[in-house]
Amino acid sequence: MTALLEVKNLKTYFKKKKVNIPAVDGVDLKINKGETVALVGESGSGKSITSLSIMRLIPSPPGEIVDGEILFDGKDIVKLTENDMCKIRGNDISMIFQEPMTSLNPVLTIGEQIIEVLMYHQKMSKSTARNRAIEMLELVGFSRAKALIDDYPHRLSGGMRQRVMIAIAMSCNPKLLIADEPTTALDVTIQAQILDLMKDLSKKSDTSILIITHDLGVVSEVADRVVVMYCGQVVEEASVDDLFDEPLHPYTTGLMGSIPSLDGDVERLYSIEGTVPPPEHFPVGCRFAPRCPHAFDRCRNEDPSLITIKGSRSVRCFLHGDKEATL
C-alpha cells in the first residue's frame, strides 16, 4: 500500500509570552490510500492541532509548524506557498468539524456554500455546480435536495448540518477527508448515521479518512488503524483489531478501561487518574509517567522513543521496549 499522507516528526509550537508551547511535539503519522485512520486522545493531547497542521490552518501567530514534514502525495506541504496550499485545501484535502451548528455560514444558502467550492476548485459553471450540489445533497441523504438547496442553514438540525458539511467536503472528491470529532456534538442515533455515511462515501470515492475522536466506540466502528496521542506525542499505533485485542501502552489500556461495558456489573466507572498536563508543564521523561500505574524510575528520567513491535504496531513505553529487547 502506498502512503497518501506521511507526517514525519511534526512539531507545532505556540508562542506565548516568548515561551514555546509544544502542542504537537514530534508526531509521526501515515495514512494509506483508501484507509481510515483514527487519531485518539483526551482533550489537550494535540490531535486537533495535528489535523489543523495538515490543513495548514494553524492560527499564526501564535502557532507555527517549527519542524517536520507533511508529505501529501509525495509533496511536502509544509513548504508550499499559501497560494499553492489554497489549491489543495477543500479540493485534495477537505475537513469537517466538531460543531455543525456553527460551521455553516448563516447568511449564505446551503447551495451557495457547496456551489462556491465547485466553482472555485473544479472551475465549474454556476449551473453545472448547482446540479452537482443537488447530487451531493442527495448523496448525503437529503430526499428533497432541490428545495433544500436554496434554504438557509438555520432551518436544519445539527445532524442535517453535518450532512451538509460532508456534502461540501466531499464535493470535489478529495483524496483525504479530515474529520475532527464529527459526531461529538450529535446524539447517538445521528452519530451512527453520520459515521455510516462517511464510511460509505469514502469507499465509493476511494477517499482516505483521518478521523479525530476521543470516542473509542467511534474508532471501533470506522477505523482501520488507530493512532493514540498523549501530550503532543504518538504513544501507540496499531491496527484497530490489535489495539482492541491487546492495548500495549498503559494510557491506551486506561482509555479502554474507561469505556463502560454493557455486561459488567461495575459500581464506578474506571478513569485514568489525574489530568492531561498543559503543554507548558509537560513532565520530564515519559509524559504519561505521573498518571501511569506501572511507572518506574526510568520513566521519570528518560524519554521513551516510539519503537516498532511485531512489525506492524508501535508503542512509546519502556515496559514494551525491554520486553522486545529481552525476547
Place this chain on the structure above:
Amino acid sequence: MVSYIFRRTLMAIPLLLGITILSFAIIKAAPGGPVAMLMDPKMKASDREKFEEKYGLNDPVYVQYFKWLGNMAKGDFGESLIKRGTPVSELILNRLPNTLLLMTVSFLLAVLIAIPIGIYSAMRPYSPLDYTFTVGSFLGVATPNFWFGLILIMFFSVTLGWFPTGGVATLNAPFSLWDRIHHLILPALVLATADLAALTRYTRSSMLDVLKQDYIRTAKSKGFKEKKVVIKHGIRNGMIPIITLFGLMLPSFIGGAAITEKVFAWPGLGQLFIDSAFQRDYPVIMALTVISAVFVVIGNLLADILYAIFDPRIEY
C-alpha cells in the same frame, strides 16, 4: 414583510403623539417667550397682550397644543412667530436640501472610509497600522466638532486660502458644481470625523468577532484565499450589528449638524433649530421636533428591514 411595515407604522403614531406632547410641554415650561425676544422694552403692556392674544399665546397650554396638533394634522405647521408671515414649512423646505446634502455626503464619506479601515484592522489586529487607526479614531471621537472646524478654517481657509470659510456657495455667483463641492469639503470632513471614528471601532470589533467564528474556519478549509474569506463570508455577517448604528445615525441627519452648520455658516436645519430655540419660536421648534421624531421612527424601521435583508434568520 409588508404587513410588518404597516403594523410598525401604525405603532409609530402613539409614539409620535407622545413625543409632541412631551416636547410641547418642555418648550412651554422654558422661561421667556417670543414676545420678549421681539418687543421693544419700552412697548406698552397692552400692545404686548394684543400680540399674545393674536397668536394664541394666552390660551391654556393644552388648548394651544390641540390647536397646533389639529393644524399639523392638516399639514399646516403654522407661521414663524419671529419672522412673521413666513410659513414654517417654507423656512424648513428652504434649508432642508442644504442639510440633507451635507449630511449625506459626510455620512457616505464616513461609511466609505470607516468600513474598509475597520475590516483591515480586524484582519490584522494589533499590527502597527491597526494601532495607528485606533489612535486616530480615539482622536476623532475626542475632538469636538466646533474646535476641529475652526482649526480647519484657520489653516485651510485663512492661512492657505484653499477653501472658503463658510456658506453653501459663493454669493451672487451663477450656480457651479465645483463651487458647491468646494464649499462642501470642509464641513463634510468635520462632520464625518466623529461618525468615522465611531464606525471604525464598531466595524473593527464586529469583524474581529466574526472572523473568529467557525464558519470562517470552514471557509478557509475550502481553500479560499484570505480576501475572499473576509469579503464573501465575513462582511455580511459583520455588517449586521452595524445596521443598528445606521438606524441610529439617520435622525441626526436633521439636527445632528447644528454646531458644524453654525461654525461654517451653513444655512441648514441645525442652525434654524438653534436659533428658534433661543427665540422661543414655538411653531418652528415643534415642526423640527416632529420631523426628527419621524426620522427616528423611519431610522428604526429601516434598520429592522435591513436586518431581515442581511440576516436570513430574521423573518417578520
